[in-house]
Amino acid sequence: MKAVVIDNYGSADELHEAEIVVPKIAEDEVLVEVKATSVNPIDVKIRQGLRKANFDWQFPVVLGWDLSGIIVQIGSKVADFQVGDAVFARPDTYQDARRGTYAEYAAVKEDKLVLKPENISFEKAAAIPLAGLTAWQVVVDRLKIKAGEKLLVQAGAGGVGMFAIQIAKYLGAYVTTTTSNKNRQLLLDLGADEVIDYHKNKITDLLSDYDAVFDTINAIDEGLAILKTSGRLVTIAGNPSEAQKQGHPSAEFWRLQANGKQLAQLGALVSQDRIKVIIDSTFDLTTEGLRAAHRLSESHHARGKIVIVPGNHDD
Numbered sequence: 001m002k003a004v005v006i007d008n009y010g011s012a013d014e015l016h017e018a019e020i021v022v023p024k025i026a027e028d029e030v031l032v033e034v035k036a037t038s039v040n041p042i043d044v045k046i047r048q049g050l051r052k053a054n055f056d057w058q059f060p061v062v063l064g065w066d067l068s069g070i071i072v073q074i075g076s077k078v079a080d081f082q083v084g085d086a087v088f089a090r091p092d093t094y095q096d097a098r099r100g101t102y103a104e105y106a107a108v109k110e111d112k113l114v115l116k117p118e119n120i121s122f123e124k125a126a127a128i129p130l131a132g133l134t135a136w137q138v139v140v141d142r143l144k145i146k147a148g149e150k151l152l153v154q155a156g157a158g159g160v161g162m163f164a165i166q167i168a169k170y171l172g173a174y175v176t177t178t179t180s181n182k183n184r185q186l187l188l189d190l191g192a193d194e195v196i197d198y199h200k201n202k203i204t205d206l207l208s209d210y211d212a213v214f215d216t217i218n219a220i221d222e223g224l225a226i227l228k229t230s231g232r233l234v235t236i237a238g239n240p241s242e243a244q245k246q247g248h249p250s251a252e253f254w255r256l257q258a259n260g261k262q263l264a265q266l267g268a269l270v271s272q273d274r275i276k277v278i279i280d281s282t283f284d285l286t287t288e289g290l291r292a293a294h295r296l297s298e299s300h301h302a303r304g305k306i307v308i309v310p311g312n313h314d315d
Protein backbone atom coordinates (compact mmCIF):
# COMPACT_ATOMS: atom_id res chain seq x y z
CA MET A 1 0.00 0.00 0.00
CA LYS A 2 1.00 3.62 -0.37
CA ALA A 3 2.08 5.47 2.77
CA VAL A 4 4.00 8.62 3.57
CA VAL A 5 6.95 7.79 5.84
CA ILE A 6 10.12 9.24 7.34
CA ASP A 7 13.49 7.44 7.24
CA ASN A 8 15.22 9.96 9.52
CA TYR A 9 14.34 12.66 12.02
CA GLY A 10 14.53 16.14 10.52
CA SER A 11 12.65 18.75 8.51
CA ALA A 12 9.42 18.30 6.56
CA ASP A 13 11.60 17.26 3.59
CA GLU A 14 12.05 13.87 5.32
CA LEU A 15 8.43 12.98 4.50
CA HIS A 16 8.08 10.91 1.35
CA GLU A 17 5.82 8.37 -0.33
CA ALA A 18 6.73 4.69 -0.01
CA GLU A 19 5.23 1.26 -0.65
CA ILE A 20 4.87 -0.68 2.61
CA VAL A 21 2.99 -3.81 3.62
CA VAL A 22 -0.63 -3.57 4.70
CA PRO A 23 -0.81 -4.07 8.51
CA LYS A 24 -1.85 -7.57 9.66
CA ILE A 25 -4.77 -7.28 12.04
CA ALA A 26 -5.09 -9.04 15.42
CA GLU A 27 -8.30 -10.80 16.43
CA ASP A 28 -9.62 -7.68 18.20
CA GLU A 29 -8.72 -5.30 15.34
CA VAL A 30 -10.22 -4.17 12.05
CA LEU A 31 -8.47 -3.02 8.91
CA VAL A 32 -9.70 0.36 7.67
CA GLU A 33 -9.29 1.74 4.17
CA VAL A 34 -8.35 5.30 5.07
CA LYS A 35 -10.56 8.00 3.51
CA ALA A 36 -8.99 10.84 5.51
CA THR A 37 -6.45 11.46 8.25
CA SER A 38 -5.17 14.62 9.91
CA VAL A 39 -1.93 16.25 11.01
CA ASN A 40 -1.40 17.11 14.68
CA PRO A 41 1.52 19.00 16.27
CA ILE A 42 2.74 15.73 17.84
CA ASP A 43 3.44 14.40 14.31
CA VAL A 44 5.73 17.36 13.70
CA LYS A 45 7.47 16.97 17.07
CA ILE A 46 8.12 13.27 16.45
CA ARG A 47 9.36 13.98 12.93
CA GLN A 48 11.77 16.54 14.35
CA GLY A 49 13.12 13.93 16.80
CA LEU A 50 11.79 15.79 19.86
CA ARG A 51 9.95 12.75 21.26
CA LYS A 52 12.67 10.09 21.04
CA ALA A 53 12.32 9.40 24.77
CA ASN A 54 8.63 8.46 24.35
CA PHE A 55 8.83 6.75 20.96
CA ASP A 56 11.84 4.55 20.38
CA TRP A 57 10.88 3.43 16.88
CA GLN A 58 12.77 1.91 13.98
CA PHE A 59 12.60 3.64 10.57
CA PRO A 60 10.74 3.85 8.31
CA VAL A 61 8.12 5.40 10.59
CA VAL A 62 4.53 6.04 9.49
CA LEU A 63 3.18 9.04 11.40
CA GLY A 64 -0.47 9.99 11.95
CA TRP A 65 -3.02 9.25 14.70
CA ASP A 66 -6.42 10.16 13.28
CA LEU A 67 -8.50 8.38 10.69
CA SER A 68 -11.84 7.95 9.04
CA GLY A 69 -12.59 5.28 6.48
CA ILE A 70 -14.32 2.04 5.56
CA ILE A 71 -13.74 -1.31 7.26
CA VAL A 72 -12.37 -3.84 4.76
CA GLN A 73 -11.46 -6.71 7.12
CA ILE A 74 -12.40 -7.69 10.69
CA GLY A 75 -10.62 -9.81 13.30
CA SER A 76 -12.25 -13.02 14.57
CA LYS A 77 -13.22 -11.49 17.93
CA VAL A 78 -14.65 -8.23 16.59
CA ALA A 79 -18.34 -8.23 17.51
CA ASP A 80 -19.81 -4.80 16.91
CA PHE A 81 -18.48 -3.82 13.45
CA GLN A 82 -18.75 -5.25 9.95
CA VAL A 83 -16.94 -5.00 6.64
CA GLY A 84 -18.34 -1.94 4.87
CA ASP A 85 -18.97 0.16 8.01
CA ALA A 86 -17.89 3.79 7.79
CA VAL A 87 -15.88 4.55 10.95
CA PHE A 88 -13.51 7.02 12.57
CA ALA A 89 -10.92 6.62 15.34
CA ARG A 90 -7.84 7.68 17.20
CA PRO A 91 -5.99 4.35 16.90
CA ASP A 92 -3.54 3.10 19.51
CA THR A 93 0.14 3.87 19.11
CA TYR A 94 1.93 0.70 18.02
CA GLN A 95 5.51 -0.23 18.82
CA ASP A 96 6.35 -1.35 15.28
CA ALA A 97 6.01 2.26 14.01
CA ARG A 98 4.42 1.09 10.74
CA ARG A 99 0.85 1.64 11.80
CA GLY A 100 0.39 5.37 11.52
CA THR A 101 -2.50 6.76 9.52
CA TYR A 102 -0.58 8.54 6.73
CA ALA A 103 -1.37 5.41 4.74
CA GLU A 104 -4.01 3.81 2.55
CA TYR A 105 -4.87 1.23 5.25
CA ALA A 106 -4.60 1.22 9.05
CA ALA A 107 -5.37 -1.27 11.82
CA VAL A 108 -7.62 -0.17 14.70
CA LYS A 109 -8.68 -1.99 17.88
CA GLU A 110 -12.43 -2.39 18.13
CA ASP A 111 -12.68 -0.45 21.41
CA LYS A 112 -11.17 2.65 19.77
CA LEU A 113 -13.53 2.56 16.79
CA VAL A 114 -16.74 4.56 16.28
CA LEU A 115 -19.36 4.37 13.53
CA LYS A 116 -19.24 7.58 11.51
CA PRO A 117 -22.56 9.43 11.54
CA GLU A 118 -23.78 9.70 7.94
CA ASN A 119 -24.03 13.48 8.01
CA ILE A 120 -20.34 13.96 8.96
CA SER A 121 -17.95 13.88 5.98
CA PHE A 122 -14.89 11.64 6.09
CA GLU A 123 -12.72 14.76 6.17
CA LYS A 124 -14.49 16.23 9.19
CA ALA A 125 -14.59 12.86 10.95
CA ALA A 126 -10.81 12.50 10.59
CA ALA A 127 -10.35 15.97 12.09
CA ILE A 128 -12.13 15.05 15.33
CA PRO A 129 -10.37 12.21 17.21
CA LEU A 130 -7.00 13.38 18.58
CA ALA A 131 -7.81 17.07 19.05
CA GLY A 132 -11.43 16.48 20.06
CA LEU A 133 -10.65 13.75 22.57
CA THR A 134 -7.91 15.86 24.12
CA ALA A 135 -10.32 18.76 24.56
CA TRP A 136 -13.06 16.47 25.90
CA GLN A 137 -10.80 14.78 28.44
CA VAL A 138 -9.39 18.06 29.74
CA VAL A 139 -12.66 20.03 29.88
CA VAL A 140 -14.98 17.24 31.05
CA ASP A 141 -12.79 14.75 32.96
CA ARG A 142 -9.86 16.77 34.35
CA LEU A 143 -11.19 20.33 34.82
CA LYS A 144 -14.74 19.02 35.40
CA ILE A 145 -16.23 22.27 34.08
CA LYS A 146 -19.71 23.09 35.41
CA ALA A 147 -22.37 25.48 34.13
CA GLY A 148 -21.63 29.09 35.06
CA GLU A 149 -17.91 28.57 35.68
CA LYS A 150 -15.38 30.86 34.03
CA LEU A 151 -12.84 29.05 31.84
CA LEU A 152 -9.91 30.41 29.85
CA VAL A 153 -8.98 28.35 26.78
CA GLN A 154 -5.57 29.34 25.43
CA ALA A 155 -5.09 29.26 21.61
CA GLY A 156 -8.79 29.00 20.79
CA ALA A 157 -8.13 28.93 17.03
CA GLY A 158 -6.06 25.74 17.24
CA GLY A 159 -7.31 22.23 16.63
CA VAL A 160 -7.72 21.53 20.35
CA GLY A 161 -8.85 25.04 21.29
CA MET A 162 -11.85 25.10 18.93
CA PHE A 163 -13.16 21.84 20.36
CA ALA A 164 -12.49 23.00 23.93
CA ILE A 165 -14.44 26.25 23.50
CA GLN A 166 -17.46 24.42 22.10
CA ILE A 167 -17.43 21.58 24.65
CA ALA A 168 -17.22 24.10 27.52
CA LYS A 169 -20.07 26.16 26.04
CA TYR A 170 -22.12 22.96 25.68
CA LEU A 171 -21.56 22.42 29.42
CA GLY A 172 -22.79 25.96 30.13
CA ALA A 173 -19.49 27.62 31.04
CA TYR A 174 -18.45 31.24 30.42
CA VAL A 175 -15.53 30.89 28.02
CA THR A 176 -12.73 33.34 27.32
CA THR A 177 -10.09 32.53 24.75
CA THR A 178 -6.90 33.93 23.21
CA THR A 179 -6.12 34.30 19.52
CA SER A 180 -4.95 36.76 16.84
CA ASN A 181 -7.45 39.36 15.73
CA LYS A 182 -7.99 37.60 12.38
CA ASN A 183 -9.66 34.67 14.16
CA ARG A 184 -11.73 36.75 16.60
CA GLN A 185 -15.09 36.57 14.77
CA LEU A 186 -14.77 32.84 14.11
CA LEU A 187 -14.27 32.12 17.81
CA LEU A 188 -17.20 34.38 18.77
CA ASP A 189 -19.28 32.46 16.22
CA LEU A 190 -18.23 29.19 17.88
CA GLY A 191 -19.60 30.54 21.15
CA ALA A 192 -16.68 32.17 22.97
CA ASP A 193 -17.91 34.90 25.34
CA GLU A 194 -14.69 36.92 25.29
CA VAL A 195 -11.82 36.82 22.80
CA ILE A 196 -8.46 38.33 23.74
CA ASP A 197 -5.91 39.30 21.05
CA TYR A 198 -2.73 37.97 22.62
CA HIS A 199 -0.60 40.23 20.42
CA LYS A 200 -2.10 43.32 22.08
CA ASN A 201 -3.09 42.25 25.58
CA LYS A 202 -1.83 40.11 28.45
CA ILE A 203 -4.40 37.86 30.06
CA THR A 204 -2.99 38.83 33.47
CA ASP A 205 -3.95 42.48 32.82
CA LEU A 206 -7.54 41.61 31.91
CA LEU A 207 -8.63 38.46 33.77
CA SER A 208 -8.87 37.40 37.43
CA ASP A 209 -10.88 35.05 39.66
CA TYR A 210 -11.20 32.38 36.96
CA ASP A 211 -12.40 28.91 37.92
CA ALA A 212 -10.29 27.09 35.37
CA VAL A 213 -7.58 27.42 32.73
CA PHE A 214 -6.96 25.07 29.80
CA ASP A 215 -3.34 25.76 28.90
CA THR A 216 -2.35 24.71 25.36
CA ILE A 217 0.70 26.99 24.94
CA ASN A 218 2.84 26.34 28.06
CA ALA A 219 1.94 29.67 29.67
CA ILE A 220 1.45 28.08 33.08
CA ASP A 221 2.49 31.04 35.26
CA GLU A 222 0.07 33.35 33.45
CA GLY A 223 -2.72 30.81 33.73
CA LEU A 224 -2.16 30.29 37.45
CA ALA A 225 -2.10 34.06 38.01
CA ILE A 226 -5.70 34.54 36.82
CA LEU A 227 -7.18 31.69 38.90
CA LYS A 228 -9.16 32.05 42.10
CA THR A 229 -7.60 30.20 45.05
CA SER A 230 -9.66 27.09 44.38
CA GLY A 231 -9.15 27.35 40.59
CA ARG A 232 -7.89 24.46 38.42
CA LEU A 233 -5.35 24.43 35.61
CA VAL A 234 -4.64 21.64 33.17
CA THR A 235 -1.91 21.94 30.57
CA ILE A 236 -1.31 19.79 27.50
CA ALA A 237 1.82 21.71 26.53
CA GLY A 238 4.07 21.86 29.60
CA ASN A 239 4.78 20.40 33.02
CA PRO A 240 3.76 22.37 36.11
CA SER A 241 6.83 22.68 38.37
CA GLU A 242 6.77 21.93 42.10
CA ALA A 243 6.89 25.69 42.76
CA GLN A 244 3.89 26.25 40.46
CA LYS A 245 1.97 23.43 42.12
CA GLN A 246 2.49 24.92 45.60
CA GLY A 247 -0.19 27.54 45.03
CA HIS A 248 -2.41 25.18 43.00
CA PRO A 249 -1.61 21.54 43.85
CA SER A 250 -4.15 20.25 41.34
CA ALA A 251 -2.34 21.87 38.38
CA GLU A 252 -1.43 19.02 36.07
CA PHE A 253 -0.21 17.92 32.64
CA TRP A 254 -2.61 15.74 30.68
CA ARG A 255 -1.84 13.36 27.81
CA LEU A 256 -4.80 12.18 25.78
CA GLN A 257 -5.98 8.58 25.98
CA ALA A 258 -7.57 6.91 22.95
CA ASN A 259 -11.19 6.24 23.91
CA GLY A 260 -13.95 5.02 21.60
CA LYS A 261 -16.84 5.74 24.00
CA GLN A 262 -15.89 9.39 24.41
CA LEU A 263 -15.29 9.72 20.68
CA ALA A 264 -18.81 8.44 20.05
CA GLN A 265 -20.21 11.15 22.36
CA LEU A 266 -18.22 13.79 20.49
CA GLY A 267 -19.34 12.42 17.13
CA ALA A 268 -22.98 12.64 18.25
CA LEU A 269 -22.54 16.32 19.20
CA VAL A 270 -20.93 17.05 15.82
CA SER A 271 -23.70 15.15 14.04
CA GLN A 272 -26.29 17.29 15.90
CA ASP A 273 -24.36 20.44 14.85
CA ARG A 274 -23.76 21.37 18.50
CA ILE A 275 -20.02 21.20 17.81
CA LYS A 276 -18.56 22.42 14.52
CA VAL A 277 -15.41 21.01 12.95
CA ILE A 278 -13.26 23.74 11.42
CA ILE A 279 -10.75 22.66 8.77
CA ASP A 280 -7.96 25.04 7.79
CA SER A 281 -6.77 23.10 4.73
CA THR A 282 -6.89 19.73 3.04
CA PHE A 283 -3.84 18.14 1.38
CA ASP A 284 -3.29 14.93 -0.62
CA LEU A 285 -1.58 11.84 0.76
CA THR A 286 1.55 12.53 -1.28
CA THR A 287 5.11 13.62 -0.59
CA GLU A 288 4.27 17.23 -1.45
CA GLY A 289 0.93 17.14 0.37
CA LEU A 290 2.39 15.95 3.65
CA ARG A 291 5.36 18.30 3.44
CA ALA A 292 3.03 21.28 2.94
CA ALA A 293 0.73 20.10 5.72
CA HIS A 294 3.63 19.75 8.17
CA ARG A 295 4.95 23.20 7.25
CA LEU A 296 1.53 24.67 7.97
CA SER A 297 1.35 22.88 11.34
CA GLU A 298 4.88 24.04 12.17
CA SER A 299 3.86 27.66 11.55
CA HIS A 300 1.73 27.39 14.75
CA HIS A 301 -0.95 29.43 12.98
CA ALA A 302 -3.24 26.81 11.45
CA ARG A 303 -6.88 27.81 11.92
CA GLY A 304 -8.51 24.61 13.08
CA LYS A 305 -7.49 21.25 11.66
CA ILE A 306 -5.24 20.14 8.81
CA VAL A 307 -6.70 17.17 6.89
CA ILE A 308 -5.05 14.69 4.52
CA VAL A 309 -6.91 12.66 1.90
CA PRO A 310 -5.68 9.70 -0.14
CA GLY A 311 -6.81 9.63 -3.78
CA ASN A 312 -9.79 7.47 -2.86
CA HIS A 313 -11.90 9.99 -0.93
CA ASP A 314 -15.44 10.72 -2.02
CA ASP A 315 -16.51 13.91 -0.22
Ligand SMILES: NC(=O)c1ccc[n+]([C@@H]2O[C@H](COP(=O)([O-])OP(=O)(O)OC[C@H]3O[C@@H](n4cnc5c(N)ncnc54)[C@H](OP(=O)(O)O)[C@@H]3O)[C@@H](O)[C@H]2O)c1
Nearest residue numbers: 041134155157158159160179180236254255256300301302
Ligand atom coordinates in the same frame (compact mmCIF):
# COMPACT_ATOMS: atom_id res chain seq x y z
N1 LIG B 1 -0.84 16.38 25.84
C1 LIG B 1 -1.61 15.95 24.84
O1 LIG B 1 -2.17 14.87 24.87
C2 LIG B 1 -1.80 16.83 23.62
C3 LIG B 1 -2.84 16.54 22.70
C4 LIG B 1 -3.04 17.41 21.64
C5 LIG B 1 -2.23 18.54 21.49
N2 LIG B 1 -1.22 18.76 22.37
C6 LIG B 1 -0.36 19.96 22.23
O2 LIG B 1 -1.19 21.10 22.45
C7 LIG B 1 -0.74 22.17 21.65
C8 LIG B 1 -1.92 22.70 20.84
O3 LIG B 1 -2.34 21.71 19.92
P1 LIG B 1 -3.27 22.09 18.67
O4 LIG B 1 -3.51 20.87 17.89
O5 LIG B 1 -4.44 22.89 19.13
O6 LIG B 1 -2.25 23.07 17.89
P2 LIG B 1 -2.49 23.91 16.59
O7 LIG B 1 -3.77 23.56 15.94
O8 LIG B 1 -1.25 23.81 15.77
O9 LIG B 1 -2.58 25.41 17.15
C9 LIG B 1 -2.49 26.45 16.25
C10 LIG B 1 -3.16 27.68 16.85
O10 LIG B 1 -2.40 28.18 17.95
C11 LIG B 1 -2.65 29.57 18.02
N3 LIG B 1 -1.56 30.21 18.74
C12 LIG B 1 -0.24 30.12 18.46
N4 LIG B 1 0.46 30.81 19.41
C13 LIG B 1 -0.46 31.33 20.29
C14 LIG B 1 -0.38 32.12 21.46
N5 LIG B 1 0.82 32.54 21.95
N6 LIG B 1 -1.51 32.45 22.11
C15 LIG B 1 -2.71 32.04 21.64
N7 LIG B 1 -2.86 31.30 20.52
C16 LIG B 1 -1.75 30.94 19.86
C17 LIG B 1 -2.75 30.02 16.59
O11 LIG B 1 -3.65 31.11 16.53
P3 LIG B 1 -3.19 32.48 15.82
O12 LIG B 1 -2.91 32.14 14.38
O13 LIG B 1 -4.35 33.37 16.04
O14 LIG B 1 -1.94 32.92 16.53
C18 LIG B 1 -3.28 28.80 15.84
O15 LIG B 1 -4.63 28.93 15.48
C19 LIG B 1 0.42 21.64 20.82
O16 LIG B 1 1.63 21.96 21.48
C20 LIG B 1 0.22 20.13 20.86
O17 LIG B 1 1.41 19.39 20.69
C21 LIG B 1 -0.99 17.94 23.42
